[in-house]
Structures are given as C-alpha cells and as structure tokens.
Amino acid sequence: xxxxGSQLPRVIExxxxxxxxxxxxxxxxxxxxxxxxxxxxxxxxxxGLCLPACPTYTTNGLEADSPRGRIHLxxxxxxxxxxxxxxxxxxxxxxxxxxxxxTACPSGVVYHELxxxxxxKLASAARRGIVDRLLGGMFxxxxxxxxxxxxxxxxxxxxxxxxxxxxxxHRLVTRWLPASLEKMQQxxxxxxxxxxxxxxxxxPAKAPDGRKRATVxxxxxxxxxxxxxxxxRQTIELLQWAGCDVFVPPKQECCGAIHHHGGKEKKxxxxxxxxxxxxxxQVVTKAxxxxxxxxxxxxxxxxxxxxxxxxxxxxxxxxxxxxxxxDISQVLVELNGPRPRKSLPLTVTYHDACHLxxxxxxxDPPRQILxxxxxxxxxxxxxxxxxxxxxxxxxxxxxxxxxxxxxxxLANIAATGAEVxxxxxxxxxxxxxxxxxxxxxxxxxxHPVSLLHRAxxxxx
Numbered sequence: 001x002x003x004x005g006s007q008l009p010r011v012i013e014x015x016x017x018x019x020x021x022x023x024x025x026x027x028x029x030x031x032x033x034x035x036x037x038x039x040x041x042x043x044x045x046x047x048g049l050c051l052p053a054c055p056t057y058t059t060n061g062l063e064a065d066s067p068r069g070r071i072h073l074x075x076x077x078x079x080x081x082x083x084x085x086x087x088x089x090x091x092x093x094x095x096x097x098x099x100x101x102x103t104a105c106p107s108g109v110v111y112h113e114l115x116x117x118x119x120x121k122l123a124s125a126a127r128r129g130i131v132d133r134l135l136g137g138m139f140x141x142x143x144x145x146x147x148x149x150x151x152x153x154x155x156x157x158x159x160x161x162x163x164x165x166x167x168x169x170h171r172l173v174t175r176w177l178p179a180s181l182e183k184m185q186q187x188x189x190x191x192x193x194x195x196x197x198x199x200x201x202x203x204p205a206k207a208p209d210g211r212k213r214a215t216v217x218x219x220x221x222x223x224x225x226x227x228x229x230x231x232x233r234q235t236i237e238l239l240q241w242a243g244c245d246v247f248v249p250p251k252q253e254c255c256g257a258i259h260h261h262g263g264k265e266k267k268x269x270x271x272x273x274x275x276x277x278x279x280x281x282q283v284v285t286k287a288x289x290x291x292x293x294x295x296x297x298x299x300x301x302x303x304x305x306x307x308x309x310x311x312x313x314x315x316x317x318x319x320x321x322x323x324x325x326x327d328i329s330q331v332l333v334e335l336n337g338p339r340p341r342k343s344l345p346l347t348v349t350y351h352d353a354c355h356l357x358x359x360x361x362x363x364d365p366p367r368q369i370l371x372x373x374x375x376x377x378x379x380x381x382x383x384x385x386x387x388x389x390x391x392x393x394x395x396x397x398x399x400x401x402x403x404x405x406x407x408x409x410l411a412n413i414a415a416t417g418a419e420v421x422x423x424x425x426x427x428x429x430x431x432x433x434x435x436x437x438x439x440x441x442x443x444x445x446x447h448p449v450s451l452l453h454r455a456x457x458x459x460x
Contacts, residue, residue, distance in 0.1 A: 030080030031121050033114075040114040041075040043107055044068055050101035055387045055405050056094050064091040067101035067111055074118045084122050092118065094401060096391040097261060099358035103385070112359070113306070116261065123263025132397075135180055139262055139393050144222045144254030144271075150195055153226070157194050183399040187434045189227060196229045199248045203236050207243035213335050216244045217279040219292040219301065222254040224426045228294075231426070234453035235293040235328050241456065242337040247287070249278040257300035260307070261392055269311075272304045276317050290325040293449055295425035296392060299359035301325045327356060328449055329365035329424065340455035343375040348451070349418040350378060351409065351432065352385045353425035366424050366448045373455045379416040383408070388423075390431035406435035413443065420444045422451065 050067040051057050057066035064073065070092060076082040092115065101111050142148050199220060205212045216239055220232050239246050253274045260268035279290050292298045302325050304318040326334075350370065356362045370378050389395050389405030409432060413421050421443055423429055429445045436443040 031074075031077040031084070031118065033074075033078045033117055033121065037113050037117045038075075038078055040110050041071050041078065043109045044071045044105075045107055046072075047106065049106060050104045053100040053104040053385075055096055055098060055100070055389075056401060058386075059401065059404055059408075062091075065094055067105075067109075070095055071109070071111070071114065074114055077118065077122075089122065092122070094398060096354070096387050096389070096394050096401075098354035098387040098391055100354065100385060100387065103358045119261070120263045120265050131180055135184075135393075135396055136262070138184075139258050139396075140264060140267075143393075144258050146196075146222050146226050149223065149226045153188075153192070154194070156188060157192065160191055179399040180396050183396055183402070186438060187395070187430045189430075189433075190437075192227065196226050198250075199225075199229070199232060199236070201248055201250055203240055203246040203248075205243045205245050206240040208241070209243075211243050212245060213243035214245075214288040214331075215286055216246045216331070217287040217290045218246050218248045219252060219255070219275070219279065219290060219294075219297060220248060221292065221294045221297045221426070224294045224297065228426045228429070228447075231293055231447045231450060234447075235291070235449050238328070238332060238337060238449055238453055238456070239291065242332060242335045244289075244331075244335070249281075251278040253278075255297040255300040256307075257296055257392060260300065260303075269307055272307050272318070273314055275301070276304065276314065276321055280317060280321055287324065289331055290321060291328055291331050292325075293328045293424070293447060295327065295353040295356035295360070295362075296427050298325065298327050299355035302360060327360060327362050327365065327424065329369055330362060332449075332452075333365045333368050337369070337372075338452075338456050338459070339372050340374065340452065341459050342455045342457070344373050344451060344455050345375040346420055346451075347377045347379060347416075347418045348420040348422050349381040349413055349416040350384065350448075351381060351388060351413075351421055351423040351428060353423050353428045354385075354387050354391065355427075356424050357385055362424075366422070369448055369452050370422065373451060376451065376455075378422075379418050381416055382412045388428050388431050390425070390427035392427060395427075395431055402431070403435065406431055407439070410436055410439065410441060410443075414441065420446060420451075422446055422448050424448055 046068045048068060054066050063069040073082065073088055073091060077084060082088060095115055097112055097115055099112050102109065142152050207213065218236060225232060236246050251274065253271045255275065256268035256271035259271065280287065290301065292301065302322050305322045308314040308318040350367060352363060367378065370376060386409070387405055388409040389402035395402035421432055423432065423445065424447060429447065433445040
C-alpha cells in the first residue's frame, strides 16, 4: 500500500536509527547544505509519483531507496535529526543519480542538486576499505586523464594481442576478485588499438552544397576519447557533412563529472574552468555550438552554470557556455544534417541514456536521425527510460545493483527481437555490451551517429 506524505517520516524512521528527534538537539552538528539546495528537499510533497521511475526502488521495494525516502534522509541530516551512520550512507550511495525522478516529478523537485551536494558534504564521513580506495585512485587519478588511461591499458592490450587476456578473465579466475574489480575487467572492450591517436585541432566544413552553416567547438571526453575515439571521428565527419567547421581545442580536460559526483567539488570546478577557457577561448570565441557525442559529459557540461554560479569571474562565461552546449543529435537535427542514400536493413531498439533523456531532456533527436536511415527498423523498447546500471562509475562502486539493472535492461532488449541496441552514452554502451557478453547474448551496441555514419559513408 502506498504511504502518504504524513506517514513517510514514520516509515523512514523505522528503517534508519534516529540520533535526535528535534532539530538542534545537541548530539553533533547538522549537515550544512546551501539554503538554495535545502529548499529542494522542502519542495517534495511526498506524492510518490517518482517511485515507479526509480531503478533502485522498483528493484528492492525499500522506501529508503526511493527518491522521496532519500529526500527525507537528506533533510533529516540537514536538520540534525539523524547522523551519517552506515545505514544512511548506504541508502544514499545506492542512488544512481539518474534523475528519472526529476522527469516524473510534478512538483519540479531538482533532486540531483540535493543528492550531489549531500554527497560532497558527506565524502569525509564514509569509511572506505582497500578496494574502495583502489577504485577511488582509478576514478580520480586515471580515468579522467586520457594519457594515463592509455598507459594503464597498454599491458591489457599486450595480453589481448598475445591471447592471455581470455585466460586471465575466465570465470574460474575472476570469481576470486572483489565484485568491483571483476566488473572493471569485464567492461574493458576485448580489443582495441595499442595507443589511440589524438584528433586534429581543426576539421573544415564539407557540405555537398559548399555552404558553411556553423562553427563547432568539439568536446572529446576522457574515457570516450580513448575507448570510443572512433565515435568521435564519426561525429566530426557528420558535422563536416552538415556544413560545420569543427575545432577540437587541445587543452580541454575531463568534464569533471567523476570528481563532482565523487565529492571532489574543488577539482571539478577547476576542470570546468579549464574547459571554459579551452572551448570558448581564442580561435573558437565565435563558436555557435559546443558539441559532444557523450551524454554523460554533455550533462555535466550543461551544469557548469550551476557549478560556478557563485564565482563572479566565471559565472557569466559558464551561462553562455551552457546556452550553446548541445548533444550531437540535437545539432544534426537543428542543421538538417546529412541524409543517407544507403540502406541499412537492420532491426534496432533505442535505449535512452539517463544523462541524455533525464539530465538534458533530449529524447526525440536521436530517434529522428535514426529515422533518416532507409530500411532501418526501430522497435520500441519497454522501460527505455529506466537506467541500465552504468551511471558513470556507479557500476564499479555498486556492482550488485548495477548487474540487476543490466539484466532487466537486457531482458527488455531481448523481447524486442532487435540485434542492435542504440544508445548515446559510452557508459551505457560499455555496461550493456559487457553484460550481454557475460550472459552469452548476441547483441551489438552502437551510438546513433555510428549507424548514421555507416549509412552515409561514401555519399559525401
């Protein structure tokens, strides 16, 4: 039976140990949230319409793992009614920050600001084991830096080329690994170049009619530029064929999402400032669009105005930056991009990446560009907007829940009969593809621009 708003505090308080019953009663300081963030908690009317959209709640049925339940916990922390004990941190850590609750919420609660600031403030309270510290080292010191990531992958590539990787990643070996490390090795693509090359700094427009329609500053990403550079190259070519001059500023950095979501706010702000300077400075001051093909990066880029809102030296530039930042699908639709003549007689289904659908509100453009491809049959996917369990680095930090969500996603994909799953985020692609491989399911996971590029190849 659904709990009403008035019953909710009692339900949660039955799950989470209370340390004090009255705000300000003296057993330690309350969690200090920005007042603008705290208001996000008071906006929630506990109606429960977010519950069917929440991946964790629909998986385990726990009120404390629902959006309204977590809002009650976070407000309790801010009011000083509860302390950040392990049970509280566990429920907050299990949140994917997928923002599906925001899409469902009739009250317009901006949930992600509340969960993200709470996590930043609680970063020092969590107790981390050896595996957690190892993962943290990878998250913060390897993944956001393409050069370091390529060095890290060299021995993996060597073992893959020599045929040793298959032996080392056999289930008889990996079952002895901690779940997070097993998931990390599982997600690595089974092959790839020794050393992924960099993109050129400039690509001129190549529209068939010779017209230049826009100037684009292209954001390549960190993990994306190492493991999915081919998608970046295809994206750039499609932009050229659409009539865009494309600049790829060499001094751009990670978007900052890993650090921001991991509680490293100062570092995230530093990366944001570096990207503002690189993507809007010097030769690209006249950029009409900042474009990325990575939904997770795009969602973070479009939060720069919020991240830097209290820095007068950067706030104005951040606001301008956000206004012109787009996903590649949006720009191709807006510029009436290249129409392929080549047919692709495939049956595909489309998975909405959370960072594209919920964080950026982009649902139709990817489907529109798929509709440009002759003979491509797109079958609707049940629960297309439900998270696949990737959620940035979530699938490494919470491998159990991530696997349950991936299996749910793959069951829905299998029901479509499609041999190809299309999605606009590298994290989703790695999650869905690796879990399909683990289950022995024959499935190709591709970016929408890859299919459009495949259909356009040779025409322009």
